[in-house]
Amino acid sequence: MNRRNFIFSGIGLGILPILNVPAWAAIDHSAHGAHGADAMPQNLKTVADMPLLAVSALPAGRPHQPLSILKNTSVQPKQFTATLTAAAHDVELVAGQKTPMWLYNGQVPGPLIEAFEGDEVEIRFVNQLAQASTIHWHGLPVPPEQDGNPHDAVPAGGEHVYRFKLPKDSAGTYWYHPHPHGDTPEQVYRGLAGLFIVRSKNDPLKAFAEQHLVISDLKLDANAQIPDNTANDWMNGREGQFVLVNGQREPVITIAGRQRLRIWNACSARYLRLNMGQPFTLVGTDGGLIEKPQIMDEFLLVPGQRIEILVGNGKPASMTLKALIYNREKMGKVAPEVDRTLATLQFTAGLMPEIPQKLRKIADFGRATAMKKVEFSETMSMDNGVHTMAFLVNGKSFDMNRHDLISKVNEVEVWEIFNNSHMDHPFHIHGTQFIVIDSTFNKQRTNAPYRALHDTINLRPYETIRIKTVQQDIGLRMFHCHILEHEGQGMMAQLLVK
Ligand code: C2O
Numbered sequence: 001m002n003r004r005n006f007i008f009s010g011i012g013l014g015i016l017p018i019l020n021v022p023a024w025a026a027i028d029h030s031a032h033g034a035h036g037a038d039a040m041p042q043n044l045k046t047v048a049d050m051p052l053l054a055v056s057a058l059p060a061g062r063p064h065q066p067l068s069i070l071k072n073t074s075v076q077p078k079q080f081t082a083t084l085t086a087a088a089h090d091v092e093l094v095a096g097q098k099t100p101m102w103l104y105n106g107q108v109p110g111p112l113i114e115a116f117e118g119d120e121v122e123i124r125f126v127n128q129l130a131q132a133s134t135i136h137w138h139g140l141p142v143p144p145e146q147d148g149n150p151h152d153a154v155p156a157g158g159e160h161v162y163r164f165k166l167p168k169d170s171a172g173t174y175w176y177h178p179h180p181h182g183d184t185p186e187q188v189y190r191g192l193a194g195l196f197i198v199r200s201k202n203d204p205l206k207a208f209a210e211q212h213l214v215i216s217d218l219k220l221d222a223n224a225q226i227p228d229n230t231a232n233d234w235m236n237g238r239e240g241q242f243v244l245v246n247g248q249r250e251p252v253i254t255i256a257g258r259q260r261l262r263i264w265n266a267c268s269a270r271y272l273r274l275n276m277g278q279p280f281t282l283v284g285t286d287g288g289l290i291e292k293p294q295i296m297d298e299f300l301l302v303p304g305q306r307i308e309i310l311v312g313n314g315k316p317a318s319m320t321l322k323a324l325i326y327n328r329e330k331m332g333k334v335a336p337e338v339d340r341t342l343a344t345l346q347f348t349a350g351l352m353p354e355i356p357q358k359l360r361k362i363a364d365f366g367r368a369t370a371m372k373k374v375e376f377s378e379t380m381s382m383d384n385g386v387h388t389m390a391f392l393v394n395g396k397s398f399d400m401n402r403h404d405l406i407s408k409v410n411e412v413e414v415w416e417i418f419n420n421s422h423m424d425h426p427f428h429i430h431g432t433q434f435i436v437i438d439s440t441f442n443k444q445r446t447n448a449p450y451r452a453l454h455d456t457i458n459l460r461p462y463e464t465i466r467i468k469t470v471q472q473d474i475g476l477r478m479f480h481c482h483i484l485e486h487e488g489q490g491m492m493a494q495l496l497v498k
Pocket residue numbers: 136138177179304428430478480482
């Protein structure tokens with residue numbers, strides 16, 4: 001039984017009174033998956049809502065800390081060799097208190113792997129956790145058997161060597177995190193996630209100094225412990241009271257002149273509508289540089305996504321990097337959305353390299369000769385007086401033993417992804433990048449405003465997005481909602497590439 005539905009037992013409120021979204025009223029419960037004896041839901045580890053540690057308990061306003069870099073132990077050219085060990089560590093986040101976390105090499109966030117296009121990567125993964133895990137290379141074009149699929153679990157106490165080559169034109173901003181069956185949300189919210197940058201020898205933005213901002217959130221109870229998910233976390237995705245940048249609360253980032261920032265949304269579920277009080281220039285997305293720089297005032301960075309931006313206009317100023325209110329249509333009784341301060345940006349005088357007007361040519365993959373349809377949906381049902389909620393792809397909950405879709409290797413495809421639900425969900429697919437063709441929202445069709453490579457894209461309620469993509473390796477790929485609690489509850493499916 002692979003289904004892991006969330007059961008709303010013991011919440012006390014009952015589900016209906018806490019839902020104020022009319023779309024639910026129209027759901028025909030009898031037509032959907034979470035029903036009957038063959039689909040008895042399995043309870044998930046859940047705790048009741050509890051008092052949380054005051055946000056002021058974590059120090060703020062300290063200088064921004066650079067990421068720790070994973071040392072390459074190889075002396076061979078074009079070879080990157082290193083070890084990542086996942087283990088439990090007690091971390092002193094709050095003075096005088098120990099917070100047990102699960103970390104890669106003891107680091108918050110996990111170390112940054114920096115390698116070049118053409119490099120052979122060999123990462124030995126040592127799993128010292130008390131449960132099975134994998135390392136998934138989010139966004140990287142690595143062969144399926146090296147991509148940390150849930151099927152290739154590394155048992156507690158086990159080891160595994162991941163090997164892959166970074167192809168040409170793969171320069172970009174990626175990350176890695178566990179992807180075991182069912183336990184991904186917990187392993188990530190306890191601290192397991194790290195960063196991966198692929199560099200190119202002819203980077204058109206070489207002249208810019210670079211800084212890295214990994215945004216994650218953290219939930220701590222009144223005793224500075226990381227609590228299990230609550231019912232609300234399983235429904236809406238977990239959001240902690242702390243939003244951290246490189247593991248720090250509201251650091252001060254000094255930016256001399258004009259610089260390149262790489263920003264990761266490594267949160268389980270938090271949407272980041274980024275704004276810094278002055279325009280910035282978007283130069284890259286998930287899969288590396290875009291074709292032409294785009295000047296913007298804000299960018300909605302959803303869980304799993306990354307961007308590269310150029311910031312600084314030469315005038316000294318102190319600005320606040322914020323995540324502005326974004327309504328992603330959460331369910332139930334949730335705290336009102338507020339603008340969140342992420343960091344202080346201290347702009348100072350410095351080098352102002354010219355921004356190239358052309359960054360890269362992104363091919364459109366050619367003519368598509370196949371088409372796929374994906375539908376995200378949510379259902380709620382009553383089983384034996386217990387309310388059960390399910391998050392589905394094409395009407396089904398994830399099953400490791402089912403191939404949901406089949407593609408031919410190297411065949412260009414259009415995927416039409418429909419969010420048939422009242423809440424936003426970020427779609428993510430493994431092993432490849434895609435370009436967005438258009439979006440249909442409220443009956444309005446809009447073409448993608450610029451050509452960019454993505455592996456994760458947000459879908460607003462009832463939005464349809466068409467993407468063009470191709471899979472270059474034979475094997476099994478996952479695609480899923482990157483709100484990790486939704487993925488963990490089954491909003492994931494499998495693509496078999498033959
Ligand atoms: Cu970052 Cu399958 O996910």
